[in-house]
Amino acid sequence: MTRQGMSEHETIGVIGAGAWGTALAQMLSSDGRDVVLWAYEPEVAEAINNEHRNPLYLPSATLAPSIRATGEIADLAGLDTVLVVTPAQVLGRVLSGLPAHPRDLVLCSKGIEAGTGRMMNDVAREAVPGSAIAVLSGPTFAHEVAAGLPTAVTLACAGGTAQWDRLAPAIARPAFRPYYSDDVIGAEIGGAVKNVLAIACGVVDGLGLGQNARAALIARGYAEMLRFGEALGARGETLSGLCGLGDLVLTCSSTASRNFSLGKALGEGAVAADLMADRRTVAEGAYTAPVLADLAARRGIAMPIVTAVDAIIRGEDARSIVAGLLARPLKAERDEAGSKGA
Numbered sequence: 658m659t660r661q662g663m664s665e666h667e668t669i670g671v672i673g674a675g676a677w678g679t680a681l682a683q684m685l686s687s688d689g690r691d692v693v694l695w696a697y698e699p700e701v702a703e704a705i706n707n708e709h710r711n712p713l714y715l716p717s718a719t720l721a722p723s724i725r726a727t728g729e730i731a732d733l734a735g736l737d738t739v740l741v742v743t744p745a746q747v748l749g750r751v752l753s754g755l756p757a758h759p760r761d762l763v764l765c766s767k768g769i770e771a772g773t774g775r776m777m778n779d780v781a782r783e784a785v786p787g788s789a790i791a792v793l794s795g796p797t798f799a800h801e802v803a804a805g806l807p808t809a810v811t812l813a814c815a816g817g818t819a820q821w822d823r824l825a826p827a828i829a830r831p832a833f834r835p836y837y838s839d840d841v842i843g844a845e846i847g848g849a850v851k852n853v854l855a856i857a858c859g860v861v862d863g864l865g866l867g868q869n870a871r872a873a874l875i876a877r878g879y880a881e882m883l884r885f886g887e888a889l890g891a892r893g894e895t896l897s898g899l900c901g902l903g904d905l906v907l908t909c910s911s912t913a914s915r916n917f918s919l920g921k922a923l924g925e926g927a928v929a930a931d932l933m934a935d936r937r938t939v940a941e942g943a944y945t946a947p948v949l950a951d952l953a954a955r956r957g958i959a960m961p962i963v964t965a966v967d968a969i970i971r972g973e974d975a976r977s978i979v980a981g982l983l984a985r986p987l988k989a990e991r992d993e994a995g996s997k998g999a
Contacts, residue, residue: 668693669827670733671740672751673766674701674726675939676714678742680799681765684833685740686721687805693733694726697743702726718803730754738827740765740793741781744939745849748777752784761824762788763812767848768941769948776845778815790815791824792841794848794900796907798914802833809834811900813844836899843895846886850963851905852942853949854878856920857966858909860975863924874962875909880990881960885949888958916942920966929970946970961985 667690671682674696682694696702701713705726709719733739734756743751745768752762762785764777773780778790795810802808812828812835814820821837829835838844857878861870879902886896895901908914912921919940922932933943950967953960965978 666690667738667827668736669738669740670736671695671742672730672733672755673742673744674698674705674711674714675742675744676711676799677765677797678740679705679711679715679718679720680797680803681740681742682724683718683720683803684805684830685828686723687830687832689723692721692724693736694724695730695733696726696728699728702728715799715803717800731756734758736760738763738824742766745769745777745941746771746939746944749780749784752781755785757785757787760788761791761816761820763791763793763824763828764845765793766941767794767845767852768945769849769952771944771948774948774952776842776849778841778845789820790841791820792844792848792900793828793835794844794904796899796903798907798911800913805832807832807834809836809899809903811836811838811844811847811895811898813838813841813895813900815839815841838895838898838900840892840895842889843886843891844900846889846891847882847896847901847904849941849945850878850882850885850949851901851908852916852940853946853963853966854882854905854942855908855914855916856923856940856942856946856970857962859914859917859920859922860924860966860969860979861920862917863921863926864976864979865924866979871909875905878909878962879905881962885953885958885960888956915940919943923969924975926975929972942966943970 669685670693671678672695674694682692686692738761740763742765745766748766770780792813817839858871883896912918946967950964968978969975
């Protein structure tokens with residue numbers, strides 16, 4: 658891809674008008690830039706265009722008039738920069754309707770495709786061949802980004818510094834600071850694994866097990882993230898940064914995280930199937946946990962916390978599962994963090 662840097666007047670596209678997609682559209686429009694936002698629900702598009710609000714997903718924000726919502730993905734066909742913020746499990750299906758164009762496609766969805774075990778960049782490459790892929794990930798709550806509060810993220814560019822030189826000026830704003838990486842796999846794995854670990858932290862909170870237990874779980878969960886990521890070719894420094902450890906700390910510590918809230922409800926005795934059926938906003942970790950546990954098992958990578966979350970999602974008793982974690986054999990911290998064994 659050889660096109661030059663983006664004009665300050667060039668329109669940006671965002672696919673997905675949930676809370677995070679709407680927040681990104683609002684952030685991108687903060688300098689007056691036009692943004693075309695694709696919405697799945699017609700009523701969401703209508704509210705954004707007529708009321709400058711998204712009452713279904715981000716009711717706290719008054720949206721910029723330079724955001725135009727559409728229900729036709731073809732309206733984004735000619736745009737050179739498009740951010741993709743659909744739920745991970747429908748990303749391929751949605752992108753398959755995007756006409757071919759030599760564009761930068763920035764993936765903002767965090768998860769692993771159920772059934773195939775593919776990361777989002779692999780799904781996107783198949784759905785829209787010819788696009789230059791980047792991944793945006795990091796510690797972000799949608800309502801804070803929409804409000805213009807300071808935020809830092811990783812922008813991992815498969816196209817290296819040439820792609821970064823195009824995208825960074827288009828995405829950066831005074832309160833939204835991207836940091837460069839070329840480790841797309843690391844950025845994706847950090848975002849996918851932290852969602853599952855956030856459910857685990859929510860379970861601990863729902864069971865009333867205290868702050869010590871949550872801190873231990875974050876540390877041991879990070880070891881699992883690192884172990885899995887390095888086995889798949891991610892770099893340790895990527896996972897120790899914003900899109901790994903940074904995102905993990907944020908989502909494991911607040912009920913503003915959908916995944917943490919899901920886990921908290923599970924710890925309090927709710928049934929996963931009921932919670933997931935009732936939610937308009939998707940807790941991606943619930944869909945990622947089974948495929949992540951399966952990938953780890955097939956590769957011989959020890960991920961006991963992820964395995965525990967998978968069991969709880971499948972309906973096993975949360976308190977019994979946590980008791981099983983605590984009863985695991987004693988060993989050196991470093992030994993487990995550096996091994997593939999259980």
